[in-house]
Amino acid sequence: MSTPAAATPDRRSLVKAFVASLSGTSLEWYDFAVYSAAAALVFPQLFFPGSDPLTGTLLAFSTYAVGYVSRPLGGFVFGRLGDVIGRKQVLVLTLMLIGGATFLIGLLPTYATIGVAAPIILVLLRFAQGVGVGGEWGGAVLLSSEFGDPAKRGFWSSAAQIGPPAGNLMSNGVLAVLTATLSDQAFASWGWRVAFLLSGLLVAFGLWIRLKLEDTPVFRAIQEHGDRPDAPIKEVFRTERRGLVAGVLSRIGPDVSYALFTVFVLSYGTTHGFTRSQVLTATLTGAALQLVGIPAAGALTDRINRRLVYGLATIGAAVWPFVFFPMISGGSTGMLILGVVVGLMFHSLMYGPQAAFIIEQFSPRLRYTGSSLAYTIAGILGGAVAPLAFTALNGKFGSWVPVALYVAVACVVSIGGLVLGRDPDRAEDEAYLARGSVTPRAEPAV
Template sequence: MTHSPEHAVRPASGAEPAAGGRKPQSMKRVATASFIGTVIEFYDFGIYGTAAALVFPTLFFPALGTVAGTVASFATLGVAFVARPFGSVLFGHFGDRLGRKKTLIATMLLMGFSTLLVGLMPTAGTIGVAAPVLIVLLRVLQGLAAGGEWGGAVLFASENAPKAKRGFWSMFPSFGGGIAIILSNATFWATAVGMSNDTFVSWGWRVPFLASIVLIGIGLWVRLSIDETPVFKKQIATGVTRTPFLDAFRSQPKQILLATGTTTMTLALTYIGGTYLVSYGTTTLKLTRPDVLAVAILGGVAISIATVLGAALSDRIGRRRMITIVACVSVVWTLVLFPILDTRSLAAFAVGVPVTMFLSGLATGPLGAFLSETFRTRYRYTATGLSYSLAGMLGGAIPPLIAGPVIAASGGFVFGVILACVAVVSLICVRLIGETKELDLDRDDTGATADV
């Protein structure tokens, strides 16, 4: 039985056929493996962010008070973003030397068991200062795992995909992140609706963390059943680098910096819309927790739909043009976002969060293919993951951390100006880096990449 291009991996130009005469693995199977892993990774990452907004200030930083406790809680969220670049280098090293499959199994297990331990963690009321210290340690482990996951999952899809639909197939890891936002917020919503506030604070918040063990089992089964990518198999035949991190910075330093700048806007929108506004809605706007979480679920739906749309459009109009359009719209939207939210109505909140997440999704969709196409095979895992993780630190960690103090001191509009500046930086970077969609992933390792 033959496979159509949409359902089967076509070996990249010059790549060897599957070993032993086997048929290429189904793109649906490849997409599922990429998707399920990032669902697990970002479900685990997302529930921590939601808990940091809702209960961690009280449970782990009670002595600091409401405002300082919230800042400290989001600081622990930020610790993972600081750890992510190190995870990208660590797991990227093994991903570029040993293969995508083995490394992705390791990142998934590390994230899953770190998250499970968060759900079992005693609070400050039980073990005192050791509680926040241990939470930070587990958050570092989550960050290391997340740093190695997204880039590897993206490469597993992109290095198997036919060029004409590389944007579409490469978006499945990001699509998994959108579904994870829905799942994490839905789990917290169910606990918020199904139990009293005291019960939720006492033990209900642990349920989403403990439930992750089910996803770990499913993800491990799926990833063990897949094969290595044909592009990496070809690289093994020609030889792998011993120092992928050093090779990446020696060969494509400008591309790493510009790719980081391009991605920063996307992650800033994601973590403001998906994490910070959950806290803002409950503490500043005084909306009920079930209402805020219901809107957050809508935000997850919005980013998921937009991710698919943005990826599909990038196969038609190009990665650079798609991200450029979103950046231009985002400059305007971030300036009006907080004035809209500060009307303090649920309707305004129900517009602000999904629109922010939709814009993020439109830019997220092309990113998997865009970053894969930018870098060469011998250090692609390291460079892709590092660019994404550095952008996560700049866009995902810093804006939520500074949002509270900036808004308290100067108002939401000033913080919107900061977000607009982030969008402008991404716009400049994506215009400089050049179009990538026509590039072959297994092109001559000494050949040119995107023009800079």
């Protein structure tokens, strides 16, 4: 029997895969986080003018939601391609799509210049961002995890999970520098554009990393054995529905919690006694600590049952908002930073093992499609509507209690997904890698 094409990679290839996964998702979440911050800070005035500040904020968060609603399209299109033509090729396409859309937002004239065309184009570019992110996540997770040891999947798959806090850290860091060095007038006029235009440099770096890397050993083994699916979407819905439902539900609580401590806190804090700089400092500190917390949580679940750690963290995330809002009611910057940091630490304990948990719900030949669908569908139910719901609930009731209850319910839903899911089956990967090389069948039509 000949040696499989997808032999175990050397340490250098494994590190390159980890960096490629981390750098790409960091870039794309930088793009996404820049938009989220701008939606809270400047977009209501620049693209959605109106006499009612609440309406402007709701409209800006509506375009935030578009980036989530469009994700399933990316999951369907790019997830299917990832199981058919490979992880690497799809990841290059998604990187270019998100980076290009973000760069164009930085050049977009405002409502005062081109009228209603400005918000329309903004929504379309936001839609393109969401499509790219929808196809990116599944491939980035597989890129690092399928190069790594299945017994350490929690750690290696966390590379893609570091992307959101890393992107949030970069975006809020850039915005913090801009807001500290520019007047409010200068920031609203042109300063915010700098953060978007910087994505051009980040795209170039991300492409350089990904183009140098070959596809994953698992996909190459699947390809060599002629085991690629012809209709992966149909097959997932027909044969792996339970895994799909478990993956979707498990993401909702973490998504809602993250939206609270990185998006809603910006508008809530600046209307409850804190300056823009203080709130950005809190989110920046929390994101920095997540860079360590997320891979540590992933590694922890390689030693302790993944679903148990995930579930305990979800309970903590459900309770914490009821502590957080009273903590910051006195206007203390220290309490604000502590509250955001603890909230994001609970998120790290959920988010670190999340990638491994979701891809383990699907067989290797359907992983890109299944995990992309779970990720994107959950994004609509969780992260897309959360900032809108938080703003509407707080505006209607004038209280943080409905917001905290919303988070708690979302976390209960995620616990249901963890109960429904399965533990890892490492033999699935090992079976592909252990089989001998065979002649691949003809390329399926894309």
